[in-house]
Amino acid sequence: MSGILVVLERQGGAWHKMSFEALAGALELGRATGLSVSVCVPASGAREAAAEAAVAGVDGVTVLEHEALEAYAADAWVEALAEWIAGVRPDYVVFPHTYQTRDFAPALAARFGRTLMADSTGFFVEGGLPVFERPLFQGKHIGRFVFETPAPNFVSFQAGAFRGVPPAGGAAPVAVKRPSLDAARIRQRPEPPFRETAQAVDLSAAERIVAVGRGIQDEGNLELARQLAAAFGAELAASRPIIDSGWLPADRQVGSSGQTVAPRLYIALGISGALQHIVGMKGAGCIVAINRDAKAPIFEIADYALIGDLFEIAPALIGALSS
Amino acid sequence: MKILVALKQVPARDLTVEADGARAWIDESALSHEINEPDAYALEAALQLKESSGGEVVAVSAGPARVQTALREALAKGADRAIHIAVEGEAARGTDPSVTAMLLEAAVRGEQPQLVLTGLQSEDTGSGQTGVILASRLGWPHATLVVAIEPGPDSVRVKRELEAGWFQYVTIPWPAVLAVQSGISRLRYATLMGIKRAKTKEIRSVAPPPEAAAQPNIRLKGLAEPRRLRQTQFLAGSPAEQAAQLVEKLRFEARVL
Numbered sequence: 001m002s003g004i005l006v007v008l009e010r011q012g013g014a015w016h017k018m019s020f021e022a023l024a025g026a027l028e029l030g031r032a033t034g035l036s037v038s039v040c041v042p043a044s045g046a047r048e049a050a051a052e053a054a055v056a057g058v059d060g061v062t063v064l065e066h067e068a069l070e071a072y073a074a075d076a077w078v079e080a081l082a083e084w085i086a087g088v089r090p091d092y093v094v095f096p097h098t099y100q101t102r103d104f105a106p107a108l109a110a111r112f113g114r115t116l117m118a119d120s121t122g123f124f125v126e127g128g129l130p131v132f133e134r135p136l137f138q139g140k141h142i143g144r145f146v147f148e149t150p151a152p153n154f155v156s157f158q159a160g161a162f163r164g165v166p167p168a169g170g171a172a173p174v175a176v177k178r179p180s181l182d183a184a185r186i187r188q189r190p191e192p193p194f195r196e197t198a199q200a201v202d203l204s205a206a207e208r209i210v211a212v213g214r215g216i217q218d219e220g221n222l223e224l225a226r227q228l229a230a231a232f233g234a235e236l237a238a239s240r241p242i243i244d245s246g247w248l249p250a251d252r253q254v255g256s257s258g259q260t261v262a263p264r265l266y267i268a269l270g271i272s273g274a275l276q277h278i279v280g281m282k283g284a285g286c287i288v289a290i291n292r293d294a295k296a297p298i299f300e301i302a303d304y305a306l307i308g309d310l311f312e313i314a315p316a317l318i319g320a321l322s323s
Numbered sequence: 324m325k326i327l328v329a330l331k332q333v334p335a336r337d338l339t340v341e342a343d344g345a346r347a348w349i350d351e352s353a354l355s356h357e358i359n360e361p362d363a364y365a366l367e368a369a370l371q372l373k374e375s376s377g378g379e380v381v382a383v384s385a386g387p388a389r390v391q392t393a394l395r396e397a398l399a400k401g402a403d404r405a406i407h408i409a410v411e412g413e414a415a416r417g418t419d420p421s422v423t424a425m426l427l428e429a430a431v432r433g434e435q436p437q438l439v440l441t442g443l444q445s446e447d448t449g450s451g452q453t454g455v456i457l458a459s460r461l462g463w464p465h466a467t468l469v470v471a472i473e474p475g476p477d478s479v480r481v482k483r484e485l486e487a488g489w490f491q492y493v494t495i496p497w498p499a500v501l502a503v504q505s506g507i508s509r510l511r512y513a514t515l516m517g518i519k520r521a522k523t524k525e526i527r528s529v530a531p532p533p534e535a536a537a538q539p540n541i542r543l544k545g546l547a548e549p550r551r552l553r554q555t556q557f558l559a560g561s562p563a564e565q566a567a568q569l570v571e572k573l574r575f576e577a578r579v580l
Contacts, residue, residue, distance in 0.1 A: 138449070
């Protein structure tokens with residue numbers, strides 16, 4: 001057999017939103033290479049939901065159903081998928097680049113002597129073979145990569161790399177298989193997921209956000225960011241390094257490990273634009289970036305770019321807003 | 324407990340990184356380097372484990388001669404000794420993390436630590452896989468996105484960060500590989516005493532294992548410019564002029580004020 005196998009992720013009894021983006025990426029890879037696309041879902045109790053992955057273009061959906069696949073454990077995912085892949089023998093195995101994929105997919109690929117093409121933003125076909133693009137140097141460059149290994153090869157697509165296909169039942173058959181998983185061989189003993197504290201600030205509801213990054217340099221300088229946020233009537237938010245430094249509480253963090261926001265106005269103050277931050281705010285209506293490094297990746301997604309010293313620009317903005 | 328910490332040396336964060344003439348890789352001639360920040364957190368976690376439960380911290384880095392500076396910094400912060408896996412060129416870049424894992428595997432097998440710590444991902448090639456592949460090659464269990472480490476006699480209980488503010492505890496048996504998330508604790512600075520002491524500590528240079536010279540699984544063909552996702556308007560002038568233009572545009576063009 002050949003083709004593309006997409007591994008979809010369930011999270012808390014629902015689809016991970018990136019699952020159907022990865023499916024869209026796989027369908028596009030299928031169209032570009034002439035390969036068929038099938039879906040597999042490692043899960044417990046996902047029989048009914050699996051039909052939603054039988055969208056147009058999908059040949060078949062298989063649920064790998066096992067009680068050991070209820071709570072996530074890396075060994076369980078690697079064992080179940082390695083067995084399925086060895087049987088299906090796909091050319092490509094496609095994943096959404098989620099935190100869960102990052103935890104198990106490199107080991108799964110290593111099982112086959114392969115390297116996961118991680119966090120790919122897209123591909124183009126050259127000489128009949130796909131060339132995958134992925135960010136390098138924090139997004140300052142795009143690397144163009146090829147597989148040097150024969151099938152199966154493994155690739156994960158970044159959040160937002162493809163517009164997700166809407167879940168929809170289709171004609172493709174949905175099968176349920178029970179992997180021959182030996183629960184005694186699973187070395188990880190996971191405990192139930194939890195949230196640290198109730199989130200005091202719901203940034204996702206904010207109309208305007210002023211987000212501050214490493215460029216603010218010092219905790220004492222946060223007051224300037226607070227004043228700028230007040231002048232705009234905006235909520236104050238931050239990128240991860242500010243939270244890691246303990247300068248602002250975790251519920252102010254925007255990014256893959258924080259909140260995903262889509263305000264009408266997003267002002268990035270001294271934020272370079274690491275991918276983990278960008279995935280959390282690229283849906284904003286209008287993005288303003290203020291940074292002294294003209295090559296900062298944040299400028300790639302900004303509507304308005306102000307290159308310069310934020311310690312001069314922010315006070316000037318506060319002044320301009322009050323006049 | 325013997326802990327091995329894998330460190331990568333990467334271009335300093337604030338620098339502009341230019342492609343080389345052939346757009347095959349970056350121009351490294353004018354760059355300065357620093358310890359990959361997530362790896363600095365892995366080192367910090369190792370030093371704290373040593374302080375609370377004793378043992379030894381061995382820092383390991385693969386790369387050209389310059390990575391000895393990163394190892395010396397780790398020694399100054401409190402690592403006991405260091406291993407430099409001397410590699411140059413493509414194998415030293417980490418564009419195929421399986422090659423990096425292969426380089427580290429030989430050092431781990433030689434040292435037989437109870438715990439290997441890595442940063443979650445590198446800031447240059449950023450594939451975030453080295454620790455997981457290393458664990459797979461060693462046949463050890465692993466956990467990624469680790470934000471707290473509670474060592475026990477037979478196993479280690481770690482707190483993992485999940486997406487969107489969720490966390491989870493997972494317990495795995497020793498020996499183990501943990502990929503540490505940034506922010507696990509405050510980073511320490513090297514003291515003057517530490518810097519002085521580091522000069523007497525050993526950095527052992529070793530040759531890479533022969534299998535690491537094999538063809539990589541994935542190969543970087545070249546670099547491209549990032550694509551602009553929006554029509555960016557660059558506002559010119561003094562800070563005051565930029566500010567005035569922005570407010571004007573936000574009011575009347577974007578209509579968000």
